[in-house]
């Protein structure tokens with residue numbers, strides 16, 4: 052069955068980063084005479100640089116990366132799988148992370164001191180991770196302490212957060228979670244305390260608490276760091292079981308209930324499959340909800356002829372559609388929905404990073420300071436010890 056490319060929007064094109072300001076955006080240019088990504092010479096240069104580096108380099112490709120980059124990945128996966136793959140290859144001197152900044156930080160935390168992690172474009176951040184800044188989170192924690200509830204609150208951070216936030220969680224007896232193990236992490240947390248402070252994705256926190264743990268929506272409150280006192284009264288904080296940070300994914304947050312209803316009216320029998328970073332009304336109206344790895348498994352195991360509308364990043368949905376021509380796979384929204392920061396890693400940046408390594412220079416190295424890395428590792432290790 053054919054794949055219909057969603058139409059693009061002016062916003063998405065703008066976000067895809069036409070042009071840069073070298074004075075303010077350090078580390079986003081790849082200087083040199085690199086041609087456009089479509090140039091066949093670039094593919095040859097990437098192959099040659101990778102071959103020259105051999106086992107000294109290991110290239111990680113997140114599922115949401117462009118095909119032009121994914122073709123050079125030694126392994127593909129979600130952020131946690133990729134960080135573990137990097138740690139399992141101590142012989143690789145350089146880890147080139149085709150993903151976003153927080154993923155490269157996690158790789159640096161989990162790999163040895165001798166390994167160096169490279170992000171081909173430093174502008175590849177994550178809007179969700181950027182929504183939780185350490186000073187804001189510490190301010191919220193001070194409020195909990197002043198109210199006398201800090202001892203009852205267990206901080207839980209989604210993998211999609213900065214090393215600073217993971218370090219905060221590790222220091223305060225909390226745990227990291229992924230979209231695959233959020234339910235287990237929350238159950239563990241509610242054995243340690245009566246409340247959870249969930250960072251930075253409000254949707255994953257709310258969806259897991261309500262759909263998996265049976266909480267009411269009214270058990271959840273939203274802490275907004277841009278409002279005085281987080282926008283919450285003392286009474287609301289005292290009564291809440293889930294204190295959700297006001298953060299979200301700018302990609303998954305775009306899927307709407309209208310889109311679900313629209314596809315159901317157009318495609319009888321369609322299965323709606325979405326990521327738990329989507330809004331609560333979208334998740335509750337979908338047929339299946341799960342992590343990126345779950346989505347891939349569902350489509351791999353789906354019967355021929357079945358129809359699927361998928362609510363996750365477009366590069367992955369397109370790749371699934373092309374890999375399963377016997378199934379009808381469509382993008383849940385009609386408009387384009389790339390992760391604009393993930394897409395900053397393109398073939399010219401990858402070639403530049405690899406050729407710099409061949410020349411003996413390490414470009415755009417991502418490092419996490421020792422103290423932050425220590426406590427972030429504590430929170431990550433707690434996650435690994437979950438049942």
Ligand code: SF4
Nearest residue numbers: 177178179300302390
């Ligand atoms: S898809 Fe969303 S959560 Fe993932 S990197 Fe992009 S903005 Fe961040």
